[in-house]
Amino acid sequence: MSTQPTCLYCQQVHHADASECRQCGMPLPAEAATAGERRLRRFTWFCVGLTIFCIVMFFWLPRSIA
Ligand SMILES: [Zn+2]
Numbered sequence: 001m002s003t004q005p006t007c008l009y010c011q012q013v014h015h016a017d018a019s020e021c022r023q024c025g026m027p028l029p030a031e032a033a034t035a036g037e038r039r040l041r042r043f044t045w046f047c048v049g050l051t052i053f054c055i056v057m058f059f060w061l062p063r064s065i066a
Contacts, residue, residue: 003037005029 005028006013007021020027 004013009026010024012021012023
Protein backbone atom coordinates (compact mmCIF):
# COMPACT_ATOMS: atom_id res chain seq x y z
CA MET A 1 0.00 0.00 0.00
CA SER A 2 1.44 3.34 -1.04
CA THR A 3 0.06 6.81 -1.54
CA GLN A 4 0.28 8.55 -4.86
CA PRO A 5 2.76 11.41 -4.71
CA THR A 6 1.54 14.81 -5.79
CA CYS A 7 3.83 17.44 -7.27
CA LEU A 8 4.20 20.41 -4.95
CA TYR A 9 4.60 22.79 -7.89
CA CYS A 10 1.94 21.81 -10.42
CA GLN A 11 -0.27 19.46 -8.32
CA GLN A 12 0.13 16.67 -10.86
CA VAL A 13 -0.64 13.25 -9.33
CA HIS A 14 1.84 10.49 -10.21
CA HIS A 15 2.34 6.79 -9.81
CA ALA A 16 3.94 5.63 -6.56
CA ASP A 17 7.18 4.63 -8.30
CA ALA A 18 7.69 8.03 -9.97
CA SER A 19 10.65 9.98 -8.58
CA GLU A 20 10.14 13.27 -10.40
CA CYS A 21 7.26 15.16 -11.93
CA ARG A 22 6.59 14.21 -15.54
CA GLN A 23 4.99 17.58 -16.16
CA CYS A 24 7.48 20.07 -14.71
CA GLY A 25 10.46 17.82 -13.89
CA MET A 26 10.69 18.71 -10.20
CA PRO A 27 11.52 15.93 -7.70
CA LEU A 28 8.46 14.54 -5.93
CA PRO A 29 8.14 14.67 -2.12
CA ALA A 30 7.22 10.96 -2.03
CA GLU A 31 10.20 9.86 0.03
CA ALA A 32 9.64 12.25 2.93
CA ALA A 33 5.87 11.72 2.98
CA THR A 34 6.01 7.92 3.07
CA ALA A 35 8.85 7.93 5.60
CA GLY A 36 6.82 10.04 8.02
CA GLU A 37 3.76 7.90 7.48
CA ARG A 38 5.77 4.74 8.09
CA ARG A 39 7.24 6.17 11.28
CA LEU A 40 3.78 7.09 12.55
CA ARG A 41 2.49 3.59 11.79
CA ARG A 42 5.46 2.02 13.56
CA PHE A 43 4.83 4.22 16.59
CA THR A 44 1.14 3.25 16.58
CA TRP A 45 2.01 -0.46 16.52
CA PHE A 46 4.57 0.11 19.26
CA CYS A 47 1.85 1.65 21.45
CA VAL A 48 -0.54 -1.22 20.68
CA GLY A 49 2.15 -3.78 21.50
CA LEU A 50 3.05 -2.00 24.72
CA THR A 51 -0.61 -1.95 25.78
CA ILE A 52 -1.01 -5.67 25.08
CA PHE A 53 2.22 -6.36 26.96
CA CYS A 54 0.95 -4.43 29.99
CA ILE A 55 -2.39 -6.27 29.97
CA VAL A 56 -0.65 -9.66 29.73
CA MET A 57 1.73 -8.74 32.54
CA PHE A 58 -1.16 -7.50 34.66
CA PHE A 59 -2.87 -10.88 34.56
CA TRP A 60 0.24 -13.05 34.40
CA LEU A 61 2.29 -11.62 37.25
CA PRO A 62 1.20 -12.52 40.77
CA ARG A 63 -0.42 -9.73 42.66
CA SER A 64 1.51 -8.66 45.70
CA ILE A 65 -0.59 -7.65 48.65
CA ALA A 66 1.59 -5.12 50.36
ZN1 LIG B 1 5.13 19.17 -11.30
